[in-house]
Amino acid sequence: MLDEGAKGMSDTALLDEVGPGEELPGFDIDDPVLPLEIDQKALGSGSFPYNERMKHKVYRKEVRPLQIELVKLQRWVEQAGIRLVVIFEGRDAAGKGGTINRFMQHLNPRHARIVALSKPTETERGEWYFQRYVQHLPSAGNMVLFDRSWYNRAGVERVMGFCTEAQAALFLEEAPHFEAGLVRDGIILIKLWLNVGREMQLKRFHARRHHPLKRWKLTDTDIHGLTKWESYNIAQEDIFRLTHTDAAPWTVVLSNDKRRGRLAAMRAVLSRIDYAGKDPAVASPPDPLLVGSGPKFFSAG
Secondary structure, eight states: OOOGGGGTTTTHHHOOOOOOOOTTTTTTTSSOOOOOOHHHHHTGGGSSSSSSSOHHHHHHHHHHHHHHHHHHHHHHHHHOEEEEEEEEESSSSSSSSHHHHHHTTOOOOTTEEEEOOSSSOHHHHSTTHHHEEEETSOTTEEEEEEEEGGTTTTTTHHHSSSSOHHHHHHHHHHHHHHHHHHHHHHHHHEEEEOOOOOOHHHHHHHHHOTTTTTTTGHHHHHHHHHHOOOHHHHHHHHHHHOOOOOOSOOEEEESSHHHHHHHHHHHHHHHTOOTTOOOOTTSOOOOTTTOSSEEEEEEEO
């Protein structure tokens, strides 16, 4: 849903309404031909450290052992009565949905589920902000993967004007206390932020626009958000600055290459948990060029 000022505009018109530092020269999402400059810059955008995508053969060889480890992790969660929450946040088109699907591919859906909430209802808008998320937290022996989470308030809602600055500021103040409470109560909480470069985001949005099976992924909000890259940068930096805590730290995954990003996200989760039967040679720490915390990874761009 677009804010009131954007209603009735065409997608192309929306791309014309850009602010300082947010120009999209030569880019028309309705043009079936992606500009060569964007295509050439896409993989390396956002300081992505590799100049070639991972080969499919290499990816297939590495993903299967990691998915076996995820099955082991789930068995341990179930048998030990653990509550595991992994939230997947990040830029639009960063690969959150595809990564979550690979996590879930071989897990038992009775004890692992995806939560991807739509916009709040009128009733939910009158509740404590975290309330609609609390009801989806796992019970003992279960794991929940949030495809976007309570951080909507400090991200898309703030940038798109769906909440006030005061509401966003209150959220950023309360979120660390909320998360610390979850951890104190015994929940294992892992927060992943998938990052995508500017040109790669444009390339993926363009592909969604012109692929008949992917067009549903591209919303009016996504289109309007293309003009707000710098606003999202500010929101992202505030999220990291105010909600990266000892109890619930952020882990950033550079995801311009979806295959590398999926493997890195799996390793980021598996390497954090000492589950029964863990193979440390497989569930090893992720590539430090792709995954980390601190200024190098928290700097938006």
